[in-house]
Amino acid sequence: MRMVMTGNYASAYGAKLSRAEVIAAYPITPQTSIVEKLAEFVSSGELKAQYIPVESEHSAMAACIAAETAGARTYTATSSHGLTLMHEVLMWASGARLPIVMTNVSRAMAPPWSVWVDNMDSIAQRDTGWLQFFCQNNQEVLDTIIMAYKICESRRVMLPAMIIEDAFILSHTSEPVDVPDQEVVDRFLPPYAPELKIEVGKAMGFGSLVKPDQYMEFRYKDMLAMKEAAERVKAVEKEFKQVFGREYGGLLEKYMCDDAETVLITAGSVAATAKDVVDAMRARGARVGLARIRAFRPFPHEELRALASKVVGIAVLDRSYTFGAAGAMFTEVKASVYSCHKRPVMKNYIAGLGGRDITTKIISNIMDDMAVAAKRGVEDEVEWVDVAGLPRRWR
Amino acid sequence: MVKTTIPEEEFTYPGSTGCPGCGANLVMRYLLKGLGGRTVVSIPACCWAVMPGYWPSNCLKVPLLYTAFEATGAAISGLRAAFDVKGVEDVTIVGFAGDGGTVDIGLQAMSGAAERRTDAIYVMYDNEAYMNTGIQRSGSTPYGAWTTTTPVGPKHEFKKEPKKDIMAIMEAHGIPYAATVSVAHPEDFVKKAAKAKKIKGFRFIHALSPCPPGWRMNPTQTIEVARLAVETHYFPLYEIEEGKLRITRKGKGTPVSEFLKLQGRFSHLTEAEVDSIQKTIDEAWKRLLDREGPEA
């Protein structure tokens, strides 16, 4: 059924269609309408689930961990400070190999207080062992939640996933969304049936203490699981396309990249704007393309290396910053392509922090700047875009 | 056959890595005797997070979910929700945490679970300091005690603040059952655990759990010191059921110095300081008696 809904409702419908059994969540702007909608679904009986109104995000994740260990499919949603408060237990969820799915409405960190979009919160969680999907639109939010359960619950993965939707740009913007039929989703996504779970009367200790003799081996297995996840993302999406007719490009969505000389790499909702810019520039004859990092974890190493070997310049647009270094997507893309035989020229653009608009003009200026840098060489490897007081004008 | 005063069936195996004379081992042993085998226990960081032993060792005969230090209240809510959604009714959910994990870092999550009326029993085994990390003060360390972070130095320092009254805090949540228990009184302990099991909603059990290394005493004295805690009214045994308080063992009112002198952690106290502790205890005991009112 086609409905018009916000990214937050798309999240809620995604969780409902996936038949989440335990939902534990805490309100935070701009995530709140996800859990409000889910509370409504549970209260009306549309969704047969237990809703735990926890007293913090840390408890939300801890409750999901416990419920998931007892064999229930769980879901939660959070944002910014809520996500970073969860940090400890995010690691717990992945170490315990629990395929929890969570929406993070990506929002800037305080201070200064800001309720608007940037990806600092999500990027700060990149080492927690979660799969991370950056979504471009509301349909992708809904679809990725359903796919994430299937990817993560597969025996050789068993890791949690974070579905990232940009604050307000997706969370509070209504778009037409195709809401699939429950029966079709049920056929695609069978009930959660873990090999091992807490069972009354069975003496098993979950999350035991291990010696240095075994700790690394367990971590090695986690690493293998993430590798397997990369394969499952692609396989599950293929299956998803057959059933629902939609696909998103696996780990790395490429747009007009085949003959591109300059490529912009970014993630999240800004990719939609960037696609318009690519279309407009192409109309003027510029050979530009866009590659959207859809999965930041597992990171699309192979896809990026294949792309890098064909282009002259890569601009990486980060909507976050790692202080003392550079944008995290930039450093990771650069690390991935470093050992390629033919390396493109690369530049990092930091833009859109704390809800600052990234306009089509800014993106086309970035593309032009990159094309020049690719020919004449890079002066400033990392540029902060559209900052008052800096000499360069981007708007 | 000999008749035992507490159920003979064990739900703990020997081979726990707790210290010799560990009170917390007894707390778990008695608790599970009262609750039986259809119990699921969640344990945060605390002595009991290491006492089951290194993987794959486990000294519990019931399922055990380890959780993060501050997360016990959330974990038991999650467990109950999962069993509810799966239609498993006949199961007792237990959160089993130390004093630091309860009155300090875990207070928020526990308070949340109590306020949500999570159907579970929360047990705090109170050894009155962060013992697993090596005897640091907690919000449950009593006035007068030495710990490694309240060292007794030239300025005659020690913990100057009284311990948090966790029973009052939990009672203020309006929970249906709260009780204190002691390892020196296993019969009373098992009875209260069994009673708590039958009640629905959030139940709280506060167990005094002597710690020979942390209390600076001989491990042979674990039971003796726990008994004296009750006799001196340092740790009275009572229960609060639907708001009604009942003292389950009156104790002789032995001078508190008898309790304190067994423990090296109090050995620096002057007579005046011991007297002030005695005064505090006497006042608290009187309040408890007044609260109980005339016996029915």
Added chain:
Amino acid sequence: MTKSYEDLPLTPIADTPSTMNLTGLWRVVRPLVDKSKCKKCTTCWKFCPDAAITLVDGFPVIDLNYCKGCGICAHECPSKCIIMVKEGEA
């Protein structure tokens, strides 16, 4: 050492009784029971933190594989029928 990571489960799930840990090795003093004085009151069994005492015909049988020698049993025995002796002596 573990032979291979492949032999390990997904996550460390502890499913082996802790009787795998011979904590009796920690002991420096050992309890000796004088059965002739024992009144089968079960006090020692009741107070053993390690559940290392079982009752056989009412008499305590202390499993020295797990007894850590804390001495609570000897201290609490009302008939004084348990004494603690140094390991290697008596």
